[in-house]
Amino acid sequence: AQSVTQLGSHVSVxxxxxxxxxxxxxxxxxxxxxxxxxxxxxxxxxxLKYTSAATLVKGIxxxxxxxxxxxxxxxxxxxxxxxSDAAEYFCAVSEMDSSYKLIFGSGTRLLVRP
Amino acid sequence: xxxxxxKPSRDICQRGTSLTIQCQVDSQVTMxxxxxxxxxxxxxxxxxxxxxxxxxxxxxxxxDKFPISRPNLTFSTLTVSNMSPEDSSIYLCSVDGRAPEAxxxxxxxxxxx
Numbered sequence: 001a002q003s004v005t006q007l008g009s010h011v012s013v014x015x016x017x018x019x020x021x022x023x024x025x026x027x028x029x030x031x032x033x034x035x036x037x038x039x040x041x042x043x044x045x046x047x048l049k050y051t052s053a054a055t056l057v058k059g060i061x062x063x064x065x066x067x068x069x070x071x072x073x074x075x076x077x078x079x080x081x082x083x084s085d086a087a088e089y090f091c092a093v094s095e096m097d098s099s100y101k102l103i104f105g106s107g108t109r110l111l112v113r114p
Numbered sequence: 115x116x117x118x119x120x121k122p123s124r125d126i127c128q129r130g131t132s133l134t135i136q137c138q139v140d141s142q143v144t145m146x147x148x149x150x151x152x153x154x155x156x157x158x159x160x161x162x163x164x165x166x167x168x169x170x171x172x173x174x175x176x177x178d179k180f181p182i183s184r185p186n187l188t189f190s191t192l193t194v195s196n197m198s199p200e201d202s203s204i205y206l207c208s209v210d211g212r213a214p215e216a217x218x219x220x221x222x223x224x225x226x227x
Contacts, residue, residue, distance in 0.1 A: 034215065043206060044157075044218040090156060094216075101147065102208075102216055104157045 002027045002093050006105035014113045019063075019078040021108045023091030026072065032094040033074040034102070035065055039087045047089075050074060061085070086112045116141050116209050118219035126225045127197055134193045135222045137207030142187035147208040147216070148180070157206065163190045197226045 007022040025031060033050040048059025055067040065076045074091060091105040117140040127133050137146065145164055149157040160180055161169040169182040183191045194201050207219040 036218075041223075043220040046215055046217075049215050101159060101162060102157075103159075106156045 002031070002095060002103045004091050004093050004103055004105035006089075006091050006108050008108055009106065010109045010111065012111040012113060013081045015083055016080050019076070019081045019085065019110065021076040021089050021091075021110065023065075023074045023076065023105060024072050025074060025091070025093045027093055027095065029095050033065075033067060034092040034094070035059065035063070035074075035076050036090045036092060037087050038090065038107075044090065047076070081110075081112050083112050083114065086110055116143065116217045118207055118209060118217055120207050120219035120222050122222055123220060124223040124225075126227060129198050129226055131197055132193055132195045133197065133224060134191050135205055135207070137190045137192070137219055139188045139209050143209040144187070145210045146184060146190045147210075148182065148190075148192045149206045149208060149218075151204040151206060151221070153202065160192070160205075194224065197224075199226045202226045 003026045005024045013019055035047040036044040037047050038044050047063050048057045048065055050057050050067045058064045063076055063078045065074050067074050088107050088109050090107050092102040094102050119138045121136045125133055145162055147162055148160040150160055151157045159172050160175045161171045161182055163169045163182050163184040165184050165187050179195055181193045202225050204221045204223050206221045208216045
């Protein structure tokens, strides 16, 4: 069965500092991996996705993530945090041979200090 | 990409009543998904709705409580039946993007009093 673990329910960084949000997955087949962002009172917006092409994936708003099969990880990073990055971030996994059904991690709330 | 409209965006309902949430997509899609996000929690898949067949429910969710309709390739409804305060959540509609990726509606914020 697939699962996703996000370490840290809350991450706090200073504006301009590196953002690192951790995600580890479990899947018996090659996975698709996603990062979504949810701003307050809004739906989910796709940040980036891994679909078996390049292991380093670049997304919107300066975010990127690296797929590491040996570590079963897909951590999200951004070199320099901006106040507007404050939101809830969800890592999700889907099996390549399934119907795009997503299994979500528990989420990480990113706080950005001025 | 797909544009998804959900109605209502929010509602406050009395316990014991039912609420039907509508999901409209601007293009034809094969699969539509309904998720629940309980307060402070992550998203949990309720069911997958394919046009022309019965919805497929995940463990812990049953049709009597969450009946789903999928009359065509651009529309679906989710009904939350006989509501209790524990049903207070955000309900989100999602569609497969065949990219692959999933697109989400803005959600319906339900409060049961």
